[in-house]
Amino acid sequence: xxxxxxxxxxxxxxxxxxxxxxxxxxxxxxxxxxxxxxxxxxxxxxxxxxxxxxxxxxxxxxxxxxxxxxxxxxxxxxxxxxxxxxxxxxxxxxxxxxxxxxxxxxxxxxxxxxxxxxxxxxxxxxxxxxxxxxxxxxxxxxxxxxxxxxxxxxxxxxxxxxxxxxxxxxxxxxxxxxxxxxxxxxxxxxxxxxxxxxxxxxxxxxxxxxxxxxxxxxxxxxxxxxxxxxxxxxxxxxxxxxxxxxxxxxxxxxxxxxxxxxxxxxxxxxxxxxxxxxxxxxxxxxxxxxxxxxxxxxxxxxxxxxxxxxxxxxxxxxxxxxxxxxxxxxxxxxxxxxxxxxxxxxxxxxxxxxxxxxxxxxxxxxxxxxxxxxxxxxxxxxxxxxxxxxxxxxxxxxxxxxxxxxxxxxxxxxxxxxxxxxxxxxxxxxxxxxxxxxxxxxxxxxxxxxxxxxxxxxxxxxxxxxxxxxxxxxxxxxxxxxxxxxxxxxxxxxxxxxxxxxxxxxxxxxxxxxxxxxxxxxxxxxxxxxxxxx
Ligand code: C2E
Ligand code: MG
Ligand code: MG
Numbered sequence: 001x002x003x004x005x006x007x008x009x010x011x012x013x014x015x016x017x018x019x020x021x022x023x024x025x026x027x028x029x030x031x032x033x034x035x036x037x038x039x040x041x042x043x044x045x046x047x048x049x050x051x052x053x054x055x056x057x058x059x060x061x062x063x064x065x066x067x068x069x070x071x072x073x074x075x076x077x078x079x080x081x082x083x084x085x086x087x088x089x090x091x092x093x094x095x096x097x098x099x100x101x102x103x104x105x106x107x108x109x110x111x112x113x114x115x116x117x118x119x120x121x122x123x124x125x126x127x128x129x130x131x132x133x134x135x136x137x138x139x140x141x142x143x144x145x146x147x148x149x150x151x152x153x154x155x156x157x158x159x160x161x162x163x164x165x166x167x168x169x170x171x172x173x174x175x176x177x178x179x180x181x182x183x184x185x186x187x188x189x190x191x192x193x194x195x196x197x198x199x200x201x202x203x204x205x206x207x208x209x210x211x212x213x214x215x216x217x218x219x220x221x222x223x224x225x226x227x228x229x230x231x232x233x234x235x236x237x238x239x240x241x242x243x244x245x246x247x248x249x250x251x252x253x254x255x256x257x258x259x260x261x262x263x264x265x266x267x268x269x270x271x272x273x274x275x276x277x278x279x280x281x282x283x284x285x286x287x288x289x290x291x292x293x294x295x296x297x298x299x300x301x302x303x304x305x306x307x308x309x310x311x312x313x314x315x316x317x318x319x320x321x322x323x324x325x326x327x328x329x330x331x332x333x334x335x336x337x338x339x340x341x342x343x344x345x346x347x348x349x350x351x352x353x354x355x356x357x358x359x360x361x362x363x364x365x366x367x368x369x370x371x372x373x374x375x376x377x378x379x380x381x382x383x384x385x386x387x388x389x390x391x392x393x394x395x396x397x398x399x400x401x402x403x404x405x406x407x408x409x410x411x412x413x414x415x416x417x418x419x420x421x422x423x424x425x426x427x428x429x430x431x432x433x434x435x436x437x438x439x440x441x442x443x444x445x446x447x448x449x450x451x452x453x454x455x456x457x458x459x460x461x462x463x464x465x466x467x468x469x470x471x472x473x474x475x476x477x478x479x480x481x482x483x484x485x486x487x488x489x490x491x492x493x494x495x496x497x498x499x500x501x502x503x504x505x506x507x508x509x510x511x512x513x514x515x516x517x518x519x520x521x522x523x524x525x526x527x528x529x530x531x532x533x534x
Contacts, residue, residue: 016072024065028058092166094144095151103165107175107229114218117178121227122185124174125214125236126154126192129248131170133368134202134209137408142202146209149200157195158188173233182217182253189213189251197249210249214240217253241265245324269325272318276331280306283338284507287516288359288478288500291491296520298357298391300500301339302507303331323365332366333375340385342510347389349514352521359391359421364398364406373412380416387417391442395423396431407438414439421478425466435473443470445496447481454486464494471495 036057090102098106110121128150135143147170154172158164163175174192179185192213199206216235218227235254238261243252252258275281285299305313322328343358366372380387392413398406414420421442422435426449435443445466452459463479470477479491482501491499505516 012076016069016076021065024061028061031057031061092168095148095166097151097155097172098163098165100165100167103163103167103173103175104229104233106163106165107232110175110177111218111227111229111232113177119178119180121218121232122176122179122188123216123232123236124176124185124189124192124251125216125233125240126172126174126211127213127240127244128170129210129212129244130368131209134207136368136371138202138205146200146202150196150209150211153195154192157192162188173236179217182215185215185217186251186253189215193249193251212240212243212248213251214238214243215251215253235259265324268321269327272321272325272327275305275307276327276334280308281331281334282306282509283335283342284509285342285358285513286500286507287505287513288357288498289504291479291488291496291499294504296353296356296516297498298359299343299513300359300361300393300507301335301342302361303335304507319363323363326365328363328365332363333379336360336362336376337379337383340379340383340390343389344383344385346514346517350517350521353517355389357389357391357419358385359393361393361423362398364395367394367398367406367409372409373416376413376418377416380418388419391419391421393421393423393444396425396427410438424480426462432469435470435475440475442478443475444478444480447479447501450479450481450487450491450501451483453490454484460490460494463491463496467494467496 032054090099091097092099107121107123113119114121131143131146134146147166150170151164151166151172154164154174158174159176161177163177165173165175167173174188176185176188193211196209196211200209201207214236216232216239218232235258238258239252239254242258242261243250246252282304283301284304285301287296288298288300289295290297303315303319305315305318307313319328322331339358339360343356346353347356362372366375376390376392379385380390394406394410410420419441420439421444422440423444424446425443426446434440443466445463449459449463449466453463454460467477476497478498478500479487479496480500482488482491482499482503484503487501488499488503505513508516
């Protein structure tokens with residue numbers, strides 16, 4: 001029972017008690033006034049019993065009063081517990097907002113009404129961006145506190161006649177009644193996004209929490225005849241996904257193509273899940289070479305999907321889907337473990353190669369969704385690989401997004417002694433601030449700059465500046481996508497430390513890389529370029 005209901009119930013009970021006591025006194029006073037006990041006593045046993053009969057009469061009146069009071073209270077408590085059951089079944093206990101069941105009822109009623117009138121119903125499906133990372137980093141109590149603050153903001157942002165509900169987790173829905181044109185729903189969505197734009201407080205931290213909104217309107221041509229509450233909610237959900245894919249803090253209006261998106265997304269998720277269960281993912285490795293003497297100093301682990309029907313599928317075709325569906329968290333951990341086992345095994349089998357480092361790509365979702373620091377600790381323990389044998393590659397985008405939680409996890413990883421690399425440097429904001437503020441070890445110059453090294457003076461100047469900046473900050477530099485001896489020569493002149501590219505080797509299965517190590521190990525006495533294997 002809610003606090004205000006409990007207060008009202010207590011007040012009613014006191015009222016009842018006062019009323020019953022008052023009535024009993026009045027009845028007794030009237031009885032005395034009309035000498036009822038005396039008359040009764042005369043009627044039954046004579047005068048001398050009048051005083052004790054008055055007392056008996058008083059007690060009887062009181063007893064009847066108490067019986068009336070108790071029975072009223074009992075009826076009241078039954079009614080209250082029935083009401084509490086109904087409330088529990090229809091309202092969300094955390095925010096006090098209508099839940100999914102009541103939302104469905106109200107939406108069905110609203111759709112029935114618009115079949116009679118000419119209006120339309122709009123459904124706004126709202127989902128907080130990256131809410132899970134708040135729960136993971138600040139704990140569930142902080143997450144709950146944030147959800148109640150969000151509910152309060154939303155209550156204030158929607159119109160009085162609209163219904164706001166919480167579907168569960170970080171999903172909220174607004175039903176807007178009597179919407180006559182799409183622009184009205186858009187205005188409400190804009191208002192909601194604006195209300196969410198102010199920062200929220202989680203503990204002592206001020207956080208920017210954005211949300212994505214999908215909008216679906218009931219069918220105007222058939223006066224909503226085709227729509228059911230379920231389809232409208234599905235459509236709004238699909239639109240919400242479209243909004244999310246366009247970046248945080250956006251809204252999108254449902255159109256038919258989104259239905260296809262949704263079906264495709266479900267299918268892709270199922271296929272990727274099956275692929276993971278059937279061990280169809282594998283890692284290829286690409287050597288990383290010292291520019292000075294062309295020795296192999298490390299490898300980058302790159303994910304491949306060996307689809308039994310389509311052959312080898314490159315990561316750019318499925319990593320985005322793994323990220324969107326959240327499967328990257330499990331697949332990423334698997335890749336990390338596999339790579340650590342492999343580097344440990346190579347170190348043992350080819351001791352003459354010298355210290356080897358394996359680089360593993362980490363997606364932004366891994367950083368914010370799982371307790372990533374704990375994952376890395378566990379993997380190192382399980383595989384026996386040393387922390388300094390591992391380098392985690394993070395793209396600029398990952399650090400630009402949910403910075404607070406991503407950096408918190410990276411700090412834990414850094415404390416273990418794991419190396420951190422910034423991948424594809426130059427393709428994002430190229431912000432020097434995080435390179436300076438955060439103890440990174442390696443900077444990887446994106447291949448788009450390396451490609452034009454020998455032909456474009458500007459790109460050569462950029463690479464030179466980046467390498468100098470990295471060295472000034474004590475970072476090692478890796479040039480990606482080195483394909484020609486001319487590019488290698490340029491890099492040598494610029495002073496870049498390491499290189500990786502088809503000039504040395506394409507990414508290969510572990511056995512092929514082992515063959516390279518065997519060759520290289522035999523030649524370790526004299527510097528030599530890694531044999532080109534394609
Ligand atoms: P990346 O981390 O920048 O990896 C380098 C990419 O450049 C690889 O593409 C590699 O095959 C390619 N490459 C290397 N040398 C050359 C060259 O000389 N010329 C050209 N044109 N390309 C070269 P790949 O394997 O297709 O991977 C693409 C991206 O997919 C990676 O870019 C990385 O961002 C992502 N990725 C790969 N494996 C994983 C993984 O396990 N987890 C995550 N989250 N992302 C991964
Ligand atoms: Mg990489
Ligand atoms: Mg890269």
